[in-house]
Amino acid sequence: xxxxxxxxxxxxxxxxxxxxxxAVDHASxxxxxxxxxxIIGRSGSGKSxxxxxxxGMLPPTSGAAELGGVPLTGKDDAELSRIxxxxxxxxxxxxxxxxxxxxxxxxxLPFCLYPHDGDGCGYARLLLDRFGVADLADAWPGELxxxxxxxxxxxxALINRPQxxxxxxxxxDLDVRSTRDVMEAFAKLNADGTTLLIVSHDLDAxxxxxxxxxMSEGRLAEGNxxxx
Amino acid sequence: xxxxxxxxxxxAKRSIQRRPWRSFCLIFxxxxxxxxxxxxxxxxxxxxxxxxxxxxxxxxxxxIVPAGYDPHIDSILLxxxxxxxxxxxxxxxRLSRFEGIERMSPQTFLATxxxxxxxxxxxxxxxxxxxxxxxxxxxxxxxxxxxxxxxLIVGYRVTGEPGxxxxxxxxxxxxxxxxxxxxxxxxxxxxxxxxxxxxxxxxAERIIKHPLAADGSLISTVMIKLKPGEDSVQTAREMNSALxxxxxxxxxxxxxxxxxxxxxKTVSWMVRGGLLFLWLLALVVIALLFAMSLAERxxxxxxxxxxxxxxxxLIRMALTEAFLVSLYGASLGVALxxxxxxxxxxxxxxALRMPFLLPAWPTLIFLALxxxxASLLTGLSAALFSAVRAxxxxxxxxxxEA
Amino acid sequence: xxxxxxxxxALLGAALALSPFVLFPVCTAAAAGGGHMKCxxxxxxxxxxxxxxxxxxxxxxxxxxxxxxFAVAAAAALLCWLVPNGVVPIxxxxxxxxxxxxxxxxxxAVTMPAVGKLVAGTVIVGVLGLIAGFLRRDGR
Numbered sequence: 001x002x003x004x005x006x007x008x009x010x011x012x013x014x015x016x017x018x019x020x021x022x023a024v025d026h027a028s029x030x031x032x033x034x035x036x037x038x039i040i041g042r043s044g045s046g047k048s049x050x051x052x053x054x055x056g057m058l059p060p061t062s063g064a065a066e067l068g069g070v071p072l073t074g075k076d077d078a079e080l081s082r083i084x085x086x087x088x089x090x091x092x093x094x095x096x097x098x099x100x101x102x103x104x105x106x107x108x109l110p111f112c113l114y115p116h117d118g119d120g121c122g123y124a125r126l127l128l129d130r131f132g133v134a135d136l137a138d139a140w141p142g143e144l145x146x147x148x149x150x151x152x153x154x155x156x157a158l159i160n161r162p163q164x165x166x167x168x169x170x171x172x173d174l175d176v177r178s179t180r181d182v183m184e185a186f187a188k189l190n191a192d193g194t195t196l197l198i199v200s201h202d203l204d205a206x207x208x209x210x211x212x213x214x215m216s217e218g219r220l221a222e223g224n225x226x227x228x
Numbered sequence: 229x230x231x232x233x234x235x236x237x238x239x240a241k242r243s244i245q246r247r248p249w250r251s252f253c254l255i256f257x258x259x260x261x262x263x264x265x266x267x268x269x270x271x272x273x274x275x276x277x278x279x280x281x282x283x284x285x286x287x288x289x290x291x292i293v294p295a296g297y298d299p300h301i302d303s304i305l306l307x308x309x310x311x312x313x314x315x316x317x318x319x320x321x322r323l324s325r326f327e328g329i330e331r332m333s334p335q336t337f338l339a340t341x342x343x344x345x346x347x348x349x350x351x352x353x354x355x356x357x358x359x360x361x362x363x364x365x366x367x368x369x370x371x372x373x374x375x376x377x378x379x380l381i382v383g384y385r386v387t388g389e390p391g392x393x394x395x396x397x398x399x400x401x402x403x404x405x406x407x408x409x410x411x412x413x414x415x416x417x418x419x420x421x422x423x424x425x426x427x428x429x430x431x432a433e434r435i436i437k438h439p440l441a442a443d444g445s446l447i448s449t450v451m452i453k454l455k456p457g458e459d460s461v462q463t464a465r466e467m468n469s470a471l472x473x474x475x476x477x478x479x480x481x482x483x484x485x486x487x488x489x490x491x492x493k494t495v496s497w498m499v500r501g502g503l504l505f506l507w508l509l510a511l512v513v514i515a516l517l518f519a520m521s522l523a524e525r526x527x528x529x530x531x532x533x534x535x536x537x538x539x540x541x542l543i544r545m546a547l548t549e550a551f552l553v554s555l556y557g558a559s560l561g562v563a564l565x566x567x568x569x570x571x572x573x574x575x576x577x578x579a580l581r582m583p584f585l586l587p588a589w590p591t592l593i594f595l596a597l598x599x600x601x602a603s604l605l606t607g608l609s610a611a612l613f614s615a616v617r618a619x620x621x622x623x624x625x626x627x628x629e630a
Numbered sequence: 631x632x633x634x635x636x637x638x639x640a641l642l643g644a645a646l647a648l649s650p651f652v653l654f655p656v657c658t659a660a661a662a663g664g665g666h667m668k669c670x671x672x673x674x675x676x677x678x679x680x681x682x683x684x685x686x687x688x689x690x691x692x693x694x695x696x697x698x699x700f701a702v703a704a705a706a707a708l709l710c711w712l713v714p715n716g717v718v719p720i721x722x723x724x725x726x727x728x729x730x731x732x733x734x735x736x737x738x739a740v741t742m743p744a745v746g747k748l749v750a751g752t753v754i755v756g757v758l759g760l761i762a763g764f765l766r767r768d769g770r
Contacts, residue, residue, distance in 0.1 A: 026410065047300050048624070049624070052623070052624045055534070057534060057623040058622070059534070077538050077539050077540075078538045079299040081537060081538035081539075081541070082532070082536065082538070084534070084535075084536045085535065085537075086536070086538020088315070090534045092530075092531055092533065092534055092627050096526055096527075096531045096534075096627070098531065098532075099246065099528075100239070100242040100243050100245075100246040100504075101234075101239070101242060105234050106232050106453050108537045109234065109535060110536055113532075113535065113536050113537050113541065114234075114236070114536070121233075122295075156535075160583055167524065243766075244765065245765050248631075248762075248765040250763050252761055252762075252765060255761050255764070259757075303680075385716075387726070387728075387767070524638065524768050556764055560757055560760060560761070564753070564757060567704075567708050567753060570706065570708070570712055570717055571712060571715075571749075572716070573717065574716065574717060576716055601691070
């Protein structure tokens, strides 16, 4: 079966004080449909950089990235943005809801960026209900708890029925209970067939995934290399 | 449970409402500029129209007034301030000796009193129908006959419609027409023939002694049209050297027109300078406020990019915000400008000592739309640089901002 | 903010309504032919407009049609200046709104200077209210 996401020999080079260094150093990864991949690693290991490349938000210095067989490299900004909108449900790190829109409007936002068939408003309400935050539809993001907000952002990521949901540190600023709620939501999503790629430095998140990779100094290796 | 539609304009409007003080400053900056642009343009155009009207209407190359009254001619010509003054009885005979005169037209002035508390002083101007070249062209085009005894034509700002009866010094006269607007003192004057004005002076004698009552042939000014090729400055100089000692003063009308034109130029330059300054200020303030706003929202912009908004879409969203703010400010500014023009126009001539003629409605509407469009463009261009810069930011860098 | 501007507008409207016959009365003498003078009719008009300004302010206070309410208040106030000064002529059968010809009369010396200031104030507050109405958040 064709992988949903395919990263082949990805490199991302930066210059720091004139000296080149590789934030991502020849990383390769394939995520199959229905897969649930965790990438763990210490701060500064290059996880977020790899994630940004995988989500088509950062061009690699070299290597190839494909989403559903469609190359992400060599595309102009307009094409890439559309691919990202339709094909990837991205959950950024931290609070990333627009404070000027209600919860419902935040969930609808990706749907409204481009013409889409169907009832975006109705589906947004359905998603909010699915994650147990339907009664917060008319609330403002600032009025929600961390856990509630994170579930809203998961709903937002699903509004366009993407091929893959990519989350960057989804539980980084949450308490234990909220972390558990969020990870269980992801697990349920995956059980329903959604493909997931999650970056985290929280080792407890591992028990919810199917495969794990470790990022260290820009290098990606399969398995948990951080276990004591 | 209502259905929600999320358009780019709706997102922009939310963003504006979320930051009320910043939005207020933006709207106010555009409002100030559009107000000044519209009101300034109308002022300049009205002053030009007034000056042009005056130059056309005056018609005369040389004006003869009693010596010592030449400064007062400004008041009469500009604001129609009522005056009584009379030239020596044989003035016309003396003037006829000068060569180069094509035609002369005497006028007799009589000021009404403000005896009745609801009346206000009006300048009555008795014209000689056969020789007149100020009012007669209008008469020929509209009334198509001479002014009879007991009839009068009102200036544009005098109350009275054709058929109305107006009383002066207890005598009822019939209004037969209203002059079109000139922007000058003629707008506040009433025109009659000389026999009628002499008759009124006799009636005025019941209240106050009046030289015109004793001698109905007295004249206040003589408007002189010179033959083609004659120099009005030279002619006026010759007349003054011959007649000054006899209480007669010759004023070449171009001097008056030129001094008005010089004042107009000064006012125009001041208005233009003020507008340029305001435009630069508006540009800088709007650009600064937008830059601050977009810098604050860098992470928001990053999130929008992450969700699939392209650079051009982001720029369009930022410009939509600038458009809404500028549209509101521009509309309010133009409306306020129109209110200021309407409220102030009756008093401008008095204040600036210059003729003032408001443009016709189509021109005013064109100026209003032009001012609004210019203000809108100013707001959009000021925001463009910040919008483009924000959109060009790398998504990962933007989202890293806390 | 909206309520503050509504309250100010109502206050100015009340002052306008009371100006011509209570606070800064117009001329009381009769016209030459008997009957009322032009300034009396102007006074009536100003009073009516003052009441309209109050009504508009109440509308804005309750959050109904905020922008149109402030616009109507500003326009009504502006007419209080334009009509007596003859820029917008209003007349009827045997009457006309205006001012006395004598600058020393009450309508010119007392009433209109005060009305002018109230008009300017109402227009400014109306414009501020319009902007505040535009910036008002839905449901808040």
